[in-house]
Amino acid sequence: MLSTVKRVAIPNPRYSAYGYEMLSKDEERPEVVQHDLFTNAEDATDKEHKLTLFSAIKLYPKAIAWSVIMSTSLVMDGYDLKLVGSLFAQPAFREAYGHRLSDGTYQISAPWQSGLNNGSNVGQMIGLLVAGVLVERFGFRKTMMVALVSVPCVIFIQFFATGLPQLQAGQVLLGIPLGIFQTVSCVYAMEVVPVSLRAYLTGFVSECWQIGQLLATCVLRGTLSMDAPWAYRVPFALQWFWPIPLLIATIFAPESPWWLVRQNCIEEAKASVFRLASGEKDPDFNIDKNVALMVLTTEHEREANSGISYLSCFRGTDLRRTLIVMGCYIVTVTTGSTVRAYA
Known part of the structure; x- marks a missing residue:
């Protein structure tokens, strides 16, 4: 969960009239904005993990x-x-x-x-x-x-x-x-x-x-x-x-709003979240907080991996996750389904 992630240095985010933007590394970041970003991201994480199946269906039918x-x-x-x-x-x-x-x-x-x-x-x-x-x-x-x-x-x-x-x-x-x-x-x-x-x-x-x-x-x-x-x-x-x-x-x-965030298209990401969710059915749903979670998660991954590449899947803790996923897919063919088909 996000609350257990070490808070690493990330490219400076700021609030525009509508939400977050990415600042260059040379620009200074007000501490209050950094605090708000983490707070909003943690709130969105807690909200998402508390969603039950039926609540999620009601909130995300689109x-x-x-x-x-x-x-x-x-x-x-x-x-x-x-x-x-x-x-x-x-x-x-x-x-x-x-x-x-x-x-x-x-x-x-x-x-x-x-x-x-x-x-x-x-x-x-x-x-x-x-x-x-x-x-x-x-x-x-x-x-x-x-x-x-x-x-x-x-x-x-x-x-x-x-x-x-x-x-x-x-x-x-x-x-x-x-x-x-x-x-x-x-x-x-x-x-x-x-x-x-x-x-x-x-x-x-x-x-x-x-x-x-x-x-x-x-x-x-x-x-x-x-x-x-x-x-x-x-x-x-x-x-x-x-x-x-x-x-x-x-x-x-x-x-995908996550892809838009990775492209630094924050406003487009918010518009995508608005189209995907039915926020009017949940008064606690907040688009800004959801996008804040995406921003923080994306920048944390970039900071941890120094860039996203296929090679990153075979390093550190990502290697373990890669092997687990590979094992799950291998199971589907090691049952002999292909051999039986040729028989």
Whole structure:
């Protein structure tokens, strides 16, 4: 909690007509302002940690809605994950892209099955790595919008593919925005809602994966009896629709106030908090204090790490947190789910 954090020297904050600004290191800071900053930040911390689940839902319904909208982009990830692997069993797809066996049936070779299944994973690894850099520089909204715009372009490759190499290229390229969705949706959820809601909204990310897989199963079952090439092109074509409503929603979505504070856009951060919270439902809610918490936390992290970088995740106490998170993700694959899928 903030109250247990050592009070370190931070770049001088001051009050403008509306709130905090960052002063240069050469400017002097009145002690009263420093005291007010810590007091407001501690009050916001205490308030946030005392929020019950239902109180948080009442205070942050708009933040919950925006987080859910961002997370539904991962429905496409779950859809793509189930789609290609299931198409290997579809007669029309096997006849179009497979080779003829001695008994007259068609089959996709094992190397191509493995390549197509893992092509998206390769692209997602790229997307996961670049997402952090893009988000920190351009923000959550712009990063998400660019990724959503790129998806329909890549679907053209899959839809009109005449051979397995084109499909492979489409899988790798599609994986990049899908990897970006994974990073943006989860981190956005953590930054726009209080602590008591984070577990539920980050857990909803996994639900979106399952929803996508269920939709893919239903679509493939519905197109099973269709004639080629529509039996396998219709499932690909449906991916053109999903980014459209998400893109429209993202255009109007509020930016993360934490990211705005990191960019020293204090007034914009306050406006974002105002859009995310329903302060009129809680007379004790104070936007200035919430932003003060963000300012102090951000500057403390910068002072402690001398700059935010990927390398900082593997130093000091951050290394322990990194290993814990890595362990949680490793558990999901060490259960043998991937091996069972290939069986």
